[in-house]
Amino acid sequence: MTDPFNANDFMKLLRGLGKRGILCTIKHNRTTNKCDGLLVRIEMLMEIWEVGFYDYDHIEVAKFVRSGEVQPTSAESVLCELDKLLNSN
Structure with missing residues (x-):
């Protein structure tokens, strides 16, 4: 599922996780040479x-x-969850 979105806002939220002590590992990889x-x-x-x-x-x-089950989601829902994490600490 692809949603129009400004990636800079998303990266700001990711940086905020570490600043608030929320444990996560962020790995950056190149995608494919097709895009x-x-x-x-x-x-x-x-x-x-x-x-x-x-x-x-x-x-x-x-x-x-972690059980391996894939859950459909959207960019908006992930941003909402990250925002809740950031505001809870």
Whole structure:
């Protein structure tokens, strides 16, 4: 699922996680040579989010729980969850 979005806002939220002591690992990888973008993997204790940034204003999001189950999600829902994490601490 791809939503129009400004990736800079998303990266600000990711930086805020570390500043507030929320444990996660962020891994940056090049995507494919078919499109310009990068993949960010956010590994938390119970779940993994993979966020692909493409063409400067689109992101694609996948959410996995540690059991291996994939949960459909959107960029908006991930941002909302990150925002809740940031505001809870």
